[in-house]
Amino acid sequence: MADQLISTADHDTLPGNYVRPEAQRPRLADVLSDASIPVVDLANPDRAKLVSQVGAACRSHGFFQVLNHGVPVELTLSVLAVAHDFFRLPAEEKAKLYSDDPAKKIRLSTSFNVRKETVHNWRDYLRLHCYPLHRYLPDWPSNPPSFRLLHFSCLLYYSYSKYSKDHFLLISKDSASQSSLLHLRFGIERNNRTDE
Numbered sequence: 001m002a003d004q005l006i007s008t009a010d011h012d013t014l015p016g017n018y019v020r021p022e023a024q025r026p027r028l029a030d031v032l033s034d035a036s037i038p039v040v041d042l043a044n045p046d047r048a049k050l051v052s053q054v055g056a057a058c059r060s061h062g063f064f065q066v067l068n069h070g071v072p073v074e075l076t077l078s079v080l081a082v083a084h085d086f087f088r089l090p091a092e093e094k095a096k097l098y099s100d101d102p103a104k105k106i107r108l109s110t111s112f113n114v115r116k117e118t119v120h121n122w123r124d125y126l127r128l129h130c131y132p133l134h135r136y137l138p139d140w141p142s143n144p145p146s147f148r149l150l151h152f153s154c155l156l157y158y159s160y161s162k163y164s165k166d167h168f169l170l171i172s173k174d175s176a177s178q179s180s181l182l183h184l185r186f187g188i189e190r191n192n193r194t195d196e
Helices: 047-060 073-087 091-095 133-139 146-161 165-186
Strands: 039-041 065-067 107-110 124-127
Touching: 039 047, 073 124, 073 146
Parallel strands: 039 065
Antiparallel strands: 107 124
């Protein structure tokens, strides 16, 4: 079924099973310009203001852009390059990972639930679970050859590539602190389990 993938198939026209009825299509007149996307700068030392900004963005838009998150541009560009290489692989290679089963932890698919949908979303995606890493890494794609190495590097970036282990622990605590912004703002009880 990997021939259903957009990146594998050769399309001259939009397949009918990707055409939404007009009533279900977004109205472009209602779409906001990117100038109105809320921006949250994690470098802001004023924690109360940060919590307020996150809350306002969630109420008004349901999402926000994050600045100063600490991921280097070079790493982001490398991940994008490997992703492009992956989706350009031959159909036979991608077929090894293709699945229509939405419950699979590692799978390549299109839309969300191809078996049940009458109209599909125009996208291909690769779903990768990564925690605990030792359980899932062996099933990650081995092609392109740089895939596992680069994505593994991303997961370990703060711990081993640029910082000492002590610095990683500080960042981890800070990251946990940043993720608690939503919990603080909306009074959601935190799940403090570390095995998820």
